[in-house]
Amino acid sequence: MRYEHEEKGEQMKILLIDDHAILRAGLKRILIEDIGAQVGEAADAEEAMRQLQRETWDVVLLDISLPGRSGLDILPEIRSSYPLVRVIVLSSFDDQQFAVRALRDGAAAFLTKERAPRELLDAIKTVMSGRRFITADLADRLASLIACDSPKVPHETLSSREFEVFRLIAAAKTPTEISALLNISTKTVSTYRARILEKMNMTSSAELMQYAIRHALVN
Structure with missing residues (x-):
């Protein structure tokens, strides 16, 4: 080649x-x-x-x-x-x-x-x-995704940064750890967490963890 x-x-x-x-x-x-x-x-x-x-x-x-x-x-x-x-x-x-x-x-x-x-x-x-x-x-899967009229699964509604915070929460990282990893304040982490819970219609970090495991979104 x-x-x-x-x-x-x-x-x-x-x-x-x-x-x-x-x-x-x-x-x-x-x-x-x-x-x-x-x-x-x-x-x-x-x-x-x-x-x-x-x-x-x-x-x-x-x-x-x-x-x-x-x-x-x-x-x-x-x-x-x-x-x-x-x-x-x-x-x-x-x-x-x-x-x-x-x-x-x-x-x-x-x-x-x-x-x-x-x-x-x-x-x-x-x-x-x-x-x-x-x-x-x-390509086939992406085409199917684009053509599909069914609602998005919950994690697909998240922005890229929200998705990143979601995965860190699901990996059992604390707000302080997430703050340090992403170089954002703990207050911002809390804001993201509240937004993620609202978008995904959940009430706790435990629910987020269970969801991430079910969907193989964390190691």
């Missing part, structure tokens, strides 16, 4: 953002051996943003479930600050809600970690050509 970078004698630069060292090692080996890329690594959002500030990258492989700020949280920031970088979102979750949010916030591709080793090279080739990479099964 040849890329425009190779034809120009340039080395593609790919930043791999994931907190699982074993997964990073596997994907890094593929990227180096198959396309000769220069691969940088980051285990959390803070290190990822430092890497992005220090160097210019062609592609970012971004895990959703990072410690601290999640991939969904920093995706809009990456797209705003580094508009030329192609972002491929990786997820342990196969829920279409994550794909919809990632693509809406500027991701060029969405891959589940289970399928990433098989589809990653095709995804990189596609996004480097300026197009989005969407697998056939995801």
